[in-house]
Each structure stands twice: as C-alpha cells, then as structure tokens.
Amino acid sequence: MIILGIDPGLAIVGYGVIETQKGASRAIDCGVINTPKEDSVPVRLSKIYDGMMSLIDKYKPDCIAIEELFFNTNITTGINVAQARGVILLACTQKNLKMYEYTPLQIKQALTGYGKAEKKQIQFMVTRLLNLKAVPKPDDAADGLAVALTHAQTARMGGLFSIR
Amino acid sequence: MIILGIDPGLAIVGYGVIETQKGASRAIDCGVINTPKEDSVPVRLSKIYDGMMSLIDKYKPDCIAIEELFFNTNITTGINVAQARGVILLACTQKNLKMYEYTPLQIKQALTGYGKAEKKQIQFMVTRLLNLKAVPKPDDAADGLAVALTHAQTARMGGLFSIR
Numbered sequence: 001m002i003i004l005g006i007d008p009g010l011a012i013v014g015y016g017v018i019e020t021q022k023g024a025s026r027a028i029d030c031g032v033i034n035t036p037k038e039d040s041v042p043v044r045l046s047k048i049y050d051g052m053m054s055l056i057d058k059y060k061p062d063c064i065a066i067e068e069l070f071f072n073t074n075i076t077t078g079i080n081v082a083q084a085r086g087v088i089l090l091a092c093t094q095k096n097l098k099m100y101e102y103t104p105l106q107i108k109q110a111l112t113g114y115g116k117a118e119k120k121q122i123q124f125m126v127t128r129l130l131n132l133k134a135v136p137k138p139d140d141a142a143d144g145l146a147v148a149l150t151h152a153q154t155a156r157m158g159g160l161f162s163i164r
Numbered sequence: 165m166i167i168l169g170i171d172p173g174l175a176i177v178g179y180g181v182i183e184t185q186k187g188a189s190r191a192i193d194c195g196v197i198n199t200p201k202e203d204s205v206p207v208r209l210s211k212i213y214d215g216m217m218s219l220i221d222k223y224k225p226d227c228i229a230i231e232e233l234f235f236n237t238n239i240t241t242g243i244n245v246a247q248a249r250g251v252i253l254l255a256c257t258q259k260n261l262k263m264y265e266y267t268p269l270q271i272k273q274a275l276t277g278y279g280k281a282e283k284k285q286i287q288f289m290v291t292r293l294l295n296l297k298a299v300p301k302p303d304d305a306a307d308g309l310a311v312a313l314t315h316a317q318t319a320r321m322g323g324l325f326s327i328r
Contacts, residue, residue, distance in 0.1 A: 040327050042257040045250055069243050079233050082243045083250030090213055090251050093206040163204050 001155070002028070004061035005148025007140050008069070008088055010080040011035060013048055014140025017059045018130065020152040027130040028059065030141040041080060045087045052091035063098040063162075065151035067143070070104060098162045102150045110150040122146050165319070166192070168225035169312025171304050172233070172252055174244040175199060177212055178304025181223045182294065184316040191294040192223065194305040205244065209251045216255035227262040227326075229315035231307070234268060262326045266314045274314040286310050 001021075007014035016030040033051035035044035066089070069082055092099050102110070108117040111125040123135045126145050136142040165185075171178035180194040197215035199208035230253075233246055256263050266274070272281040275289040287299045290309050300306040 042253040042263055042327060045254050046257040049254055078243075079246045079249075082246030083253065085243075086209055086247030086250030087254050089206040089247065090209050090254065093210040099206055163206060 001063070001152075002059060002061045003148040003151050004055065004059060004064050005144045005146065005151065006064060006066040006088060007143035007147060008067060008081055008085040009140065010041070010044055010048075010077075010084045011037070012138070012140045013051065013084065013088065014138070014142070014144040015055060016136070016141060016143075016145030016148045017055075017061065018145065018148045018152060020155070023156055025130060025149060025152050027132060027136075027145060030136050030145050032138060032140050032144075041083065045083060048084050049087045049091050052088055053095070056091065056095045056097065061097065063100060063151070064092045065100050065102060065147045067107070067147050068101045068103045100151050100154070101163050102147055102154075106154075107146050107150045110153045111146060125149075165227070165316075166223060166225045167312040167315050168219065168223060168228050169308045169310065169315065170228060170230040170252060171307035171311060172231060172245055172249040173304065174205070174208055174212075174241075174248045175201070176302070176304045177215065177248065177252065178302070178306070178308040179219060180300070180305060180307075180309030180312045181219075181225065182309065182312045182316060184319070187320055189294060189313060189316050191296060191300075191309060194300050194309050196302060196304050196308075205247065209247060212248050213251045213255050216252055217259070220255065220259045220261065225261065227264060227315070228256045229264050229266060229311045231271070231311050232265045232267045264315050264318070265327050266311055266318075270318075271310050271314045274317045275310060289313075 002019050005016040013033040017028040018025045019028055035047045105115045109115045112121050123142050126142050127135050166183050169180040177197040181192040182189045183192055199211045269279045273279045276285050287306050290306050291299050
C-alpha cells in the first residue's frame, strides 16, 4: 500500500510518500509544495492544486492521510490553511482517492505513544521507523511522513474511518 | 459588465448574477449550490467546484465578487466554509476571472450607508436597487446579489483592488 501523507498549508504543503508491507514501512519520497508570497491567494491555491495533481500522478498512492486542522491564535493564517486544505481535498476527490484525517494528537500518539510529544520526538520516530540516515528536511516534509506513518499504523491496528 | 457575486459556504453557496451598465444594475439570476449533509466533506467540496464551473460557463461573468470570511464562534463551521471558499477561488482562478472580496461591513456600507445594517435592510436594498418584485429567496441567494451589487458600486466609485 502506498500512502501519501499531507501536512496542509498555504505557503508550504508538506508531503511524504511511504510504502507499507507486512507491518514495515519504507520512505519513497518527501518534500514540499512551496507557493511564493508575491502571488495572490487564488494563484497560490491554484499552484497547490496543480502540485497535488502532479504528486498523485507521480506516486499513484492508494490513499491519502492528511492532518486535521486545529485553530491557533492567528485567524488569517487559519483561514488560508483551510482554503488550501479545501483545494487539496478537491484534488484527491477528483483522483478518486480514499482520504483519512488525523489530529496532531493522534499523530503524536500513534508515533510515540504520548499525545504531548514534542516535534523533535516525532521527527526522531519518523527517522527511526523509516530507517532514515537523518531527520527529513524541512519540518513540513517530516510532518507529511508522520501523518502517512500514522495512517499505516492505524490501518495495521484496524479501526479505519475514511472521510470519503 | 457581468458580475457573479458569491456568498461562500459548505452546505449552501449563494450566488447572484447582475449586469451593470451606466451605473444601473439589473439581476440576471440568483440561486444556491446545495450540498447534502449525507455526503462527505471532500465530495461536497467537489460538488461546489463543479457547480462553480457550471455557473461560470453559463453566465460568462467578467469578474467575481466574494464575501470575505470572518470567524464566528463555531470553528468547525468556519473551517468548512474556508475549505469551500478555497475551492471556489480555485475554480475562478482556473477560469481566469478577476476576483474581488468584500467584508460584511463593506457590503452593508455600500448598500445602505450603514455598517451595522440588519439583514432585512440589506435585502430591502437589494430588492430596490435591482427593481425586483420580491426579496430574493433563499437568504443566501440575496447575499450573492448583495456582494455583486457591492462590487458594482465600488467599481463605479473607483478604488478597486483585485485579489488576483
């Protein structure tokens, strides 16, 4: 099973592609879709959509795992992240992909067994579970792998709930 | 100039199409894109996208006027509205349309001269400015016309700022 994990954002969408087999996962790729600040929000959304379509065409994932949004204090950033996430969900729907969403809490618990784990601990576990030589950079790419791994783990344990 | 006004939402997207000429505006159509609660969020986003594409193909607007989001107390609704708005902006960008956004305050001021006007007063002015026989139904359709009229008014006064 190939899983595309997505950490949504307007400026940076992080992604991680993993393959799972018999309980073991290996990293296929990870990276980010960047959109320049100089562009308008609609143009940036359009670049995210195109980027998602290319990723799906390239890696042909069986499903998508995406971070659920929680709102911090910055409402403007929150709205933009949600607008970007809408476009990401659209791209995946148009490609007929199953989608699963996980909260930051679920990701922390799945990877470290501790819901209040710090970012460094998550990155440590991503590196370890995928037998990587170094922590994936940038952070958003590592977050993409983390949500993909969370899905692999959840699928192994049963109890999946597709949002589509 | 044909203006497509949009009141974004996940369950209901309101729209109003108007034509402006020499300072006068007439209504061409108004209505809503409804998405059923039974569908998943991604599927609903996809229906909104398809609905927007159809509206644009049908009315061939010169530009889009869309309500800016403000967050009320319901964060989940807020996230879903923003996700829907992202998909709407994407559809308009892919159709190469200019887009303009207006806050509820700007809409109230443009149509009634009073930033704290109530919904009924806005609906009264929409009906009056477009010489309609009755208040457009449902409310979301009237809101679509209101934001389109706001753009017509703003364009007449100068001082436009396209978000794309």
